[in-house]
Amino acid sequence: MRISSLKRLGKACAGLSLAISASLMTVTPVQAAGGDLLVAPTRIVLDGQRGTEVILNNIGSETATYRISLELRRMTSDGRLEDVTAEQANEIEQAAKDMIRYAPRRVTLPPNQPQAIRLGVRPPQDLADGEYRAHLLFRAIPKARNVTEKAPTNGGFSIALTPIYGVTIPVIIRQGNLEATAGIANARVERSDNGHAFAFDLSRTGERSTYGEIRVVKQGQSEPILVARGIAVYPEVGHRKVALPVPAEIAAQLTGAVSVEYYEPANIGGGLITKTQLVLR
Template sequence: MKKFSGFRARALTASACLLAFGFASSVAAQNLSLEAAQEAPEDEAELVAPPIPEVEAGEVPDGSVGGMGDINLYPRRIIMDRRSRIASVGIYNKTAFDGDYEISITDMVMLNSGNVVPLDNIPAGVEAGEVKVASQMLRHSPRRVALLGSEAQTVRIMARPSADLPDGEYRAHFMVVSVPKNLDEGFSIEDAVSDNAADTGNVGVTIRPRFGISIPVIVRVGDTTLDVGLENIGFVQGERGPLLSMTITRSGTRSAYGDVVVTAPGQDEPLVIARGIGVYPEIDSRQVQLALNPEFDLTQLRAGMQLTATFVDDDVNPGETLARQDFVVR
């Protein structure tokens, strides 16, 4: 086993390890024709996935995403195209305790609220026909890992699309879920309903939470387009103070991913800066409520003041303004 600056890391080397607002707006297109499956080299083991970042023991790399559990994933999202159809995901155990984790690839749908739910568990009334799933073209291994404290695991992911796949953006989600210890202890369903359990009163339920975290794996084929807009911008009252509400609109064949920045004239600090907001192709708009920057001096806001909201790309052309909308404080 090899160490990455304190974080012990394992790498899979077997060839079978495959996975893998509206004042103005701009339209962006890209030609990302993905290599077809038959163009893959005969020896897939020769394909080299990028390494995961080196970090100190117990630390996680910048740009990683964490949840309620004890692990982080790096990177936040994976984009595959003809230039890169193989990638690495780093699973970082950020605690001093060992843990077991199940790894899967699942198809999910984004709701207008921004929540992402599995396709097999969508709420009533939600249409999922616009989702272009990618799970069948992705391969990954292993399906389960055991990590010691401060240990990291590199998982290799590869896309194998069919040659006749229509242009567009396809997506699945790389998911890691913790496996509770002593899962087999306690009563089974049969024990709970048996005569002996009823006689002794030993009927109960043990709840063991399973924390999970996922990142999108996006496969882009051929030409994709995107048009972004910002609408319905205004202040609303949240439980902990004022928030800025807006609707991010999206059209085209590609997802939008970027930062929302709201500025006021004569102020050095932005009123809002929200990073990493995505709108997937299956929805035309997403409603968001954004926290205000605590460094901004709210006493400088006046009724009638004009503010500017922008959506800045952090995907195909990082730093490019995809949408800009002026609005007035009321």
């Protein structure tokens, strides 16, 4: 893709907004607040032989510097991703980190200036079949502050906190012919002081992760009333809870007979992974 096309892509993505109506809500889970950094794609799957690129674009108004590192994350039963230290890493996690190559590892981006990060994998010859995963972290490096600022008049000291933004994307390597199946159970609408959420249990069996889009379709209607993209279950968990925050007007529609459907992303075919029909009360 040419750089001029990437610039147009970055500007177009920067202008996207989330639209919610009474008949349809689209939810896109976000892993981290990225500040003014746009990353595409947000998920990488490699077959162990080919490489790819990740495009970074600074959509802010000032030049920014980012450090790129390879981290390990582990999914929990509630869908969170927890950091894994070098001491905690198991053989599969360490193998993933050892075979992934990327460059450069630090970039300085002027506004609206795309930068490609080259990504590849060097699997060992005796690599066992399975799914291996690490996460690329793009972290903003804060600008140096002026240390000659006036001291507090009361003789004490002050502390200035600078937020550090980061975006994390998974890098998945699949070795062998891997299969997986999924199931949906215990769908319900949860209500709390924080509002409403559509929740369900998403299970997975097999040698690889599942990833895709959840659609909730009410009986008698052709269009879904709720769509949630980027829903994954990684191999380290057999099931996880999914809770999708919804406004009150959408929660009010989540009653009666519905179908909860789990589809692959459109760019890999959009096939149905699993679905269940139930009555919400």
